[in-house]
Amino acid sequence: MALLHNRVSQKELKQRLLQETEPRTTISFYQYFPIEDPQVFRDLLYKELHALKVYGRIYVAHEGINAQISVPSSNYEAFKSYLYTIGPLNDLRLNIAVDDDGKSFWVLKIKVRDKIVADGISDPSFSMEVKGxxxxxxxxxxxxxxxxxxxxxxxxxxxxxxxxxxxxxxxxxxxxxxxxxxxxxxxxxxxxxxxxxxxxxxxxxxxxxxxxxxxxxxxxxxxxxxxxxxxxxxxxxxxxxxxxGKNFVFDNRLGERITEEIIAKCHQCGQPADTHVNCANDGCHLLFIQCDNCVKQYEGCCSKECQDVIHLPIEEQEILRKGIDKGRNVFNKSRKRLRPRLNEKE
Incomplete structure (x- = not known):
């Protein structure tokens, strides 16, 4: 029986991707349609896409499918042909990435969710059949x-x-x-x-x-x-x-450039910048915007405190990540947690 999930370490999979020589195409697609048994649908999908060396993140729910993937360019037509054999997905529009290096994903993850977009809607009379x-x-x-x-x-x-x-x-x-x-x-x-x-x-x-x-x-x-x-x-x-400006995307690229205009600012020095990074401190991983100068100054970290952490012995960093004395080094992407900006001068 074919494996229905990945068992190789993320580190090894990422290294394999970097060593690939064949170009990949990054694609996103979704469709709202009723799926009677999302788990069965998920398992069938995994077997077919795994065979085509598709990587990416796919959510399946009773209300439909939401996918961001990459596929070897030589398998693109086979992937599309398979997808179109699924009735509600026949001739579905596939969004091809605008600014693509082919390194967007390195593992295939297909998860069953309550909804493909968490919406908080509990009104039973709400229907996706009546839309704009x-x-x-x-x-x-x-x-x-x-x-x-x-x-x-x-x-x-x-x-x-x-x-x-x-x-x-x-x-x-x-x-x-x-x-x-x-x-x-x-x-x-x-x-x-x-x-x-x-x-x-x-x-x-x-x-x-x-x-x-x-x-x-x-x-x-x-x-x-x-x-x-x-x-x-x-x-x-x-x-x-x-x-x-730039279109933020939820994969390893974190953005694809639409125009050359930079409309955002570095969260640390306030200079024009629109490159998102995750803090280099594994106990933080705050998503923030950092310019090239601040990358060098803070070594990819969001603050001096996190910069100090990455120079600690690995054992000490692991202790911090277990929740002992993390203090202010725990962040998320919340708008509230980003205000005031990290080290930006007013």
Whole structure:
């Protein structure tokens, strides 16, 4: 019987990826559709994709599938052919990464979840069958030429910070489940306006559009394929690009450049920068923006305290990571935990 999960260490798998010579293609896709038995579906999917040397992160739930993967370029057509044999996924749009080095993932993980996007919605009358209208890149540009059109970014603060559409409204929250009621409340006086919602690849804004309609909004749209598909389409069609900066992505790249404009700042010195890193202290791993100068000065750490930690003997670092006297070195990606910024001068 084929193994249905990985048993090789992450370190070894990452090293194997770095030694690969064949190019890989990074792809994201999702689909809301009913899955009767997510575990059975997950196991079948794992066997097929593992055989095609697919790496990545896939979530399966009763409401559908959400995937970010990489596949050897020589297996791309075989992967697509297999995917399209699954009825609800036939001819599904596949978002090809904009700025891809092929090193986005090094292991295949397929997990069964309660939902493919955690939304906090408990109302049984809510349905994904009633959702906003798709707009493609050209339609998005046309609608946003009207100053009365409202554009809402349905991503987290650290995604919005490095790149977003012109005049897009940020919903200042840490999680998607918090954003949904906040977005509805922020727009309560704009129920008759055209509202366009967008996200990275389309999965969050599609659900958000359904939620807004459920809350009584009338003219709700969502950007087809999200930022990734938009960036590919404006380039292919020679359209005006209304996105500024970098698109944050949830893989080893942590971002793909859409325009050369840098709209964010280093969290340590305040100079223009939009490169996300995780703190080099394994007991911290704060996600933050760091410029090249601060990388050298702090050795990839978010603070002097974490920098001191990485120079301790490994045994002492392991003790700290077990929860003994960690103090302020435990961080997360929360907006609240990033304020005030790390060492930024006012």
């Amino acid at each position: 209208k798709y707009v493609n890149a050209a339609q998005f540009n046309e609608l946003t030429n009207d100053p009365e059109t409202v554009v809402i970014d349905m991503r987290n603060h650290y995604e919005y910070e490095v790149g977003h559409f012109e005049s897009a409204i940020e919903v200042p929250s840490d999680t998607f489940r918090e954003q949904l009621p906040m977005a509805a409340d922020m727009m309560k006086d704009a129920k008759d306006k055209n509202i366009i919602m967008y996200c990275t690849g389309g999965i969050r804004c599609e659900k958000a559009s359904a939620y807004m309609l459920h809350q009584g909004f009338k003219n709700v749209y969502h950007l087809e394929g999200g930022i990734i598909h938009y960036a590919n389409e404006v380039k292919k069609q020679g359209l005006s690009n209304k996105f500024r």
